[in-house]
Amino acid sequence: DVAPIWDVVEAALKVGGIHAAKDPTRGGLSMALNEMASKSGLSIWIRERDIPIREEVKAASEMLGLNPLEVTCEGVAVLVVDSSMAEDILEAIRRTRHGRHASIIGEVKREPARRVVLETVVGGKKLLEPPLGEPTPRVC
Numbered sequence: 351d352v353a354p355i356w357d358v359v360e361a362a363l364k365v366g367g368i369h370a371a372k373d374p375t376r377g378g379l380s381m382a383l384n385e386m387a388s389k390s391g392l393s394i395w396i397r398e399r400d401i402p403i404r405e406e407v408k409a410a411s412e413m414l415g416l417n418p419l420e421v422t423c424e425g426v427a428v429l430v431v432d433s434s435m436a437e438d439i440l441e442a443i444r445r446t447r448h449g450r451h452a453s454i455i456g457e458v459k460r461e462p463a464r465r466v467v468l469e470t471v472v473g474g475k476k477l478l479e480p481p482l483g484e485p486t487p488r489v490c
Contacts, residue, residue: 353425358449361442367435384480396456420481
């Protein structure tokens with residue numbers, strides 16, 4: 351999937367409250383979040399049920415033995431925002447052409463430092479590790 355993201359980023363910037371932004375192209379969401387957690391010294395807790403993954407992507411990933419959180423994810427921005435402004439930012443992003451599927455997927459906490467914790471759809475919690483290697487070949 352590929353799409354320009356400037357309209358999404360611009361809408362968020364106009365609202366304010368952006369602490370960090372990352373393009374999850376290489377290594378997908380897993381790598382992007384792990385890089386953010388590592389660099390900030392904080393922990394990122396995400397909810398699997400809130401991650402917007404299209405059904406056809408889930409099906410293709412399962413068929414190919416890939417984790418959709420670890421594959422290239424172009425045309426997407428991962429934003430860390432002030433919690434008091436998150437809903438306003440989300441509303442602004444959803445009004446853009448490329449942001450209609452945007453979602454709040456988690457929150458930043460202090461512990462465990464430099465780690466990403468995934469709350470699974472069944473309520474379990476596990477560490478989301480960065481991908482090992484590149485699960486799919488680079489095309490650009």
